Amino acid sequence: MEYASDPVCISDLERVAKGIMPSGAWAYYDSGANDEQTKHENTLAFNNYRLHPRMLRDVSTISTETTILGQRARTPLGVAPCAMHKLAHPEGELATSRAAAATGGIMILSTYSTTALEKVIQPGGPQYWMQLYVYQQRSVSERLVRRAESAGFKAIVLTIDAPVLGRRLVDARNRFAPPPHLRLENFLQTEVASMPGYEGGEDAHGETFGETFGANGDQSLSWENGIPWLRSITSLPIIAKGVMTAEDTRLAIQHGCAGVIVSNHGGRQLDGTLATIDALPQVVEAAGDKLEVYFDGGVRRGSDVFKALALGARAVFVARPVLWGLAYKGEKGAKLALDILQSELELTMMLSGTRRIEEIDQSYVYQPVARWVRYAAGTNKPVAKL
Numbered sequence: 001m002e003y004a005s006d007p008v009c010i011s012d013l014e015r016v017a018k019g020i021m022p023s024g025a026w027a028y029y030d031s032g033a034n035d036e037q038t039k040h041e042n043t044l045a046f047n048n049y050r051l052h053p054r055m056l057r058d059v060s061t062i063s064t065e066t067t068i069l070g071q072r073a074r075t076p077l078g079v080a081p082c083a084m085h086k087l088a089h090p091e092g093e094l095a096t097s098r099a100a101a102a103t104g105g106i107m108i109l110s111t112y113s114t115t116a117l118e119k120v121i122q123p124g125g126p127q128y129w130m131q132l133y134v135y136q137q138r139s140v141s142e143r144l145v146r147r148a149e150s151a152g153f154k155a156i157v158l159t160i161d162a163p164v165l166g167r168r169l170v171d172a173r174n175r176f177a178p179p180p181h182l183r184l185e186n187f188l189q190t191e192v193a194s195m196p197g198y199e200g201g202e203d204a205h206g207e208t209f210g211e212t213f214g215a216n217g218d219q220s221l222s223w224e225n226g227i228p229w230l231r232s233i234t235s236l237p238i239i240a241k242g243v244m245t246a247e248d249t250r251l252a253i254q255h256g257c258a259g260v261i262v263s264n265h266g267g268r269q270l271d272g273t274l275a276t277i278d279a280l281p282q283v284v285e286a287a288g289d290k291l292e293v294y295f296d297g298g299v300r301r302g303s304d305v306f307k308a309l310a311l312g313a314r315a316v317f318v319a320r321p322v323l324w325g326l327a328y329k330g331e332k333g334a335k336l337a338l339d340i341l342q343s344e345l346e347l348t349m350m351l352s353g354t355r356r357i358e359e360i361d362q363s364y365v366y367q368p369v370a371r372w373v374r375y376a377a378g379t380n381k382p383v384a385k386l
């Protein structure tokens with residue numbers, strides 16, 4: 001459908017991006033694991049939290065400024081790490097980075113970026129954090145960490161929910177692999193560049209992205225052998241991405257993590273987990289004041305950002321909406337995605353009588369009684385809420 005204006009909300013942007021992107025690339029961005037229950041639930045579960053607004057407060061001046069890891073940020077809204085932004089637009093991660101710099105939130109760069117990490121940081125931009133996967137050849141991960149530290153990244157985000165890639169059925173059907181014109185630039189000139197799949201393109205072995213990932217990832221990674229190793233090679237704060245339980249939050253504290261990201265990888269890894277917004281309260285409670293808690297998964301509205309902040313998140317990250325924006329119009333489109341969410345957050349703040357991020361606490365949401373979504377047999381379409 002053609003619109004007279006730019007998309008005005010994230011679901012408009014999603015529709016437009018779907019019409020533009022090649023179907024295999026769209027499917028890779030869109031897909032969740034297996035029945036995609038968790039992917040859908042991430043978005044739907046926000047509906048179970050209702051707002052508890054306050055009126056007649058002076059909202060003539062509001063600010064979304066906050067501090068994250070002790071540094072000021074203009075907004076708690078940031079960009080989650082996503083592989084291969086050039087699948088959406090030729091300017092890829094550079095376009096996203098410029099958009100993030102203009103918005104002033106944190107950008108987390110994926111290990112699997114299609115732009116070398118040294119080229120991504122924009123002067124005057126937000127804090128940049130580097131996402132890390134750990135390989136059986138630890139020297140490869142170590143090189144990435146050292147390069148990120150010298151390039152100016154301010155934290156290492158260790159993704160802990162992907163010892164292997166989740167089973168995304170549509171990618172399995174497509175036998176999805178990075179297209180020939182793209183390069184996973186962080187791996188060029190490393191030992192990994194010679195491994196199948198890492199040069200991008202149709203590798204000689206015909207392996208899918210998931211197979212390559214599984215063959216190289218370190219499945220023996222644990223709290224005990226991973227975090228101390230990471231601490232021994234970098235002085236940057238370590239953030240564990242993919243924490244869904246109070247138990248793992250306590251382990252992250254014990255091992256000296258500076259933060260955790262409540263995330264189920266956008267429903268792309270283990271299908272059947274809680275929605276991230278439902279998991280957030282237990283993590284926040286276990287974290288106390290020992291580490292910062294961040295959030296991602298299913299955020300499609302500024303009011304979703306508001307709800308996550310109210311339930312204790314210090315920063316809120318989005319992935320697919322930014323990719324849809326990129327597909328729509330490169331840097332302008334990624335900025336549009338962030339601007340839509342940012343202005344909806346500001347609107348929610350004004351309409352609920354909150355002027356500063358610190359004011360947004362649990363008193364602004366009603367916590368739901370457990371309401372699980374039922375799915376029509378054999379589909380991922382929710383039919384009713386109990």
Ligand SMILES: Cc1cc2nc3c(=O)[nH]c(=O)nc-3n(C[C@H](O)[C@H](O)[C@H](O)COP(=O)(O)O)c2cc1C
Binds near residue numbers: 082111112131263321
């Ligand atoms: C296309 C795509 C690629 C992703 N690549 C990575 C990645 O390289 N590393 C990582 O830690 N998470 C990755 N993620 C997960 C996101 O960082 C994030 O946890 C999740 O997608 C957030 O949910 P949302 O897409 O609903 O905003 C990816 C997600 C998508 C959609």
Ligand SMILES: CCCCC(=O)C(=O)O
Binds near residue numbers: 165209210265
């Ligand atoms: C093989 C690259 C993994 C990227 C990723 O984390 C994802 O697709 O979710």
